[in-house]
Amino acid sequence: MLSNVLHEGLGHGGACLLTGGRPLVLSTVHFECSADTLLVIAGGTLANLAAGCLFWGLLRLARHASVRLRFFLWLTMTINLFEGGGYFLFSGVANIGDWSMFTQGFRPAWAWRVGLTVVGIVSYALFVWFALLELRPLIGSDAVERQRRAKRLLIPPYLAGGILSCIAGMLNPVGMVLVAISAAAASFGGTSGLAWMDNWLRFVPVGPETAPATIGRSWLWLMAAAILSAGFILCLGPSVHFAAK
Numbered sequence: 001m002l003s004n005v006l007h008e009g010l011g012h013g014g015a016c017l018l019t020g021g022r023p024l025v026l027s028t029v030h031f032e033c034s035a036d037t038l039l040v041i042a043g044g045t046l047a048n049l050a051a052g053c054l055f056w057g058l059l060r061l062a063r064h065a066s067v068r069l070r071f072f073l074w075l076t077m078t079i080n081l082f083e084g085g086g087y088f089l090f091s092g093v094a095n096i097g098d099w100s101m102f103t104q105g106f107r108p109a110w111a112w113r114v115g116l117t118v119v120g121i122v123s124y125a126l127f128v129w130f131a132l133l134e135l136r137p138l139i140g141s142d143a144v145e146r147q148r149r150a151k152r153l154l155i156p157p158y159l160a161g162g163i164l165s166c167i168a169g170m171l172n173p174v175g176m177v178l179v180a181i182s183a184a185a186a187s188f189g190g191t192s193g194l195a196w197m198d199n200w201l202r203f204v205p206v207g208p209e210t211a212p213a214t215i216g217r218s219w220l221w222l223m224a225a226a227i228l229s230a231g232f233i234l235c236l237g238p239s240v241h242f243a244a245k
Helices: 002-018 038-061 067-094 098-102 109-139 145-169 177-189 193-203 219-236
Strands: 023-026 031-033
Touching (some): 038 067, 038 098
């Protein structure tokens, strides 16, 4: 939810205000500005990448914080980096989305698509590697157990994020096409690394931690997530209108 709001609201919305435009509509799957400049189009991805760096810094500062907070910071960092890098790949391959719009009219078109695809593949792979390095304190150093542990930490948020994004996206007023090219693509596609990155652990050096950190159930975190999810679906799902077109 946070990476989505950062992408649509802070990224596209902030760039819209900075360039003198007027925000028109904000939802979980799109943002409309009175003037779509190149900065507005690129703003969503830039916000995700900046947030990924910010949460990495916070994760490093929170080394002695609770394991739940550290996992939250790691997950938020990783999702923002994945959605930032993955968007280049998505636009390059499918020729839709923000970076397809950004490069529209650039010539030769095929070279720009290839360039976006290459940047997307390389950046996504680097982000997967980096995220696994930062995950090591949470999964321990046992070669077999750490992969099992990683899968248990990664699959639930991957499925929860994808399902939540699609449910909220289904309420958008534009149409179901945005559920496929925005909600599902950004969640199930953009964060797909969460579903398979544990397989790369065999190539990642073992960390100094001998035992994995224990993450117990927290009703406070669960209640906060439920309340925020309801607001995300019911408020941003149908969209918020700021001004008439």
